[in-house]
Amino acid sequence: MSANEALLTLEGWYTYHNFRTINWEKWRAASEQERKAALDELHSLIRTWEANEEQKEGSTAVYSILGHKADLVFMFLRPTLQELDAIKTAFNKTRFAAFTEAPYSYVSVVELSNYVNNPGEDPKANPHVRDRLYPILPKWEHICFYPMNKKRDLQDNWYMLTMQERQEMMRSHGLIGRKYAGKVKQIIGGSVGFDDWEWGVTLFANDPLEFKHIVYEMRFDEVSARFGEFGNFLVGNVLNSESLESLLEV
Numbered sequence: 669m670s671a672n673e674a675l676l677t678l679e680g681w682y683t684y685h686n687f688r689t690i691n692w693e694k695w696r697a698a699s700e701q702e703r704k705a706a707l708d709e710l711h712s713l714i715r716t717w718e719a720n721e722e723q724k725e726g727s728t729a730v731y732s733i734l735g736h737k738a739d740l741v742f743m744f745l746r747p748t749l750q751e752l753d754a755i756k757t758a759f760n761k762t763r764f765a766a767f768t769e770a771p772y773s774y775v776s777v778v779e780l781s782n783y784v785n786n787p788g789e790d791p792k793a794n795p796h797v798r799d800r801l802y803p804i805l806p807k808w809e810h811i812c813f814y815p816m817n818k819k820r821d822l823q824d825n826w827y828m829l830t831m832q833e834r835q836e837m838m839r840s841h842g843l844i845g846r847k848y849a850g851k852v853k854q855i856i857g858g859s860v861g862f863d864d865w866e867w868g869v870t871l872f873a874n875d876p877l878e879f880k881h882i883v884y885e886m887r888f889d890e891v892s893a894r895f896g897e898f899g900n901f902l903v904g905n906v907l908n909s910e911s912l913e914s915l916l917e918v
C-alpha cells in the first residue's frame with residue numbers, strides 16, 4: 669500500500685444549491701398582476717420538481733436563508749449535470765428570477781468515501797448505499813450548508829497520510845456522526861473539480877441547535893480539528909408552497 673493511496677469514492681446524484689436574494693424594492697414596485705404572474709410561474713416550476721421527486725428521478729428542497737448572504741436556497745439533486753443546467757436555465761427564464769439575484773451557488777455530486785466498506789461487496793447493490801447516493805432530501809425544519817476542504821499544509825497534509833491513518837480518523841468521525849442519527853441528516857457533496865472547495869456539506873435537522881452541537885463536537889475530533897478548513901455557513905428554515913407565498917407577500 670503506497671503512503672498516499674488515493675481513495676475510491678462512490679458517486680450518486682449531482683447536486684446544485686441555488687442561493688438567491690430577493691430584490692424587495694423591485695418586488696414591491698411590481699404590480700399585483702406582475703407579482704401574481706411571477707408566483708404562478710414559480711409554483712408551476714415547483715410542481716415539476718415535486719413530480720420529479722415522486723418519480724424518484726431526483727430530489728429538491730426549498731428553504732429560506734437567514735442573515736444577509738441569501739434569502740432563499742433551492743437545492744437540487746439530479747442524475748446528470750445536463751438536468752441541473754436545464755433547471756438553472758428554466759429558473760432564470762421565469763419572471764420571478766428577475767426579482768432575485770444569485771449571490772452564491774454550489775455544484776457537487778453526492779459522495780460516499782470508501783473508508784468504511786464491506787470488502788468483496790458491490791456497494792451499489794446494497795440498498796442502504798443506494799439510499800445514501802440517491803437520497804430523497806428530508807423536508808426537516810432547518811438546513812445548514814457550508815463548503816470545506818481538508819488541509820494540504822506541509823505539516824498537516826491530509827492527502828499525504830497513509831490510508832490507515834485516514835481510515836482511523838474517519839472511523840472516529842463516523843462514530844461522532846452516529847450519535848446524531850435521527851437528529852441530523854448529512855448529504856456530503858464531493859466537489860473536487862466542480863466547485864471552489866473540496867466538499868459541500870448539507871445538514872438537515874428539526875432542532876437548529878443540533879447543527880451547533882454536531883459541528884462543535886466535530887471540531888474537537890482530529891480530522892476536523894487538524895485538517896478541516898471551512899467556508900461560509902448558511903442556515904435556513906424549510907418552505908412549502910404556502911410559507912413561500914406568505915414570505916413573498918408585500
Ligand code: VOV
Binds near residue numbers: 844867871892
Ligand atoms: C450527521 C452525522 C454524520 C455521520 C454519521 C457521518 C459519517 C461519515 C462517514 C462514515 C464518512 C466516511 C464514509 C462516507 O460515508 O463517506 C463520512 C465522510 C465525510 N464526512 Fe461525515 N458524517 C456526519 C456529519 C458530517 C459533518 C457535520 C461534516 C462536516 C465536518 C465538520 O467538522 O464540520 C462531515 C464531513 C464529512 C466529509 C467531508 C466526508 C468525506 C471525507 C473524505 O475524506 O472522503 N460529516 N462521514
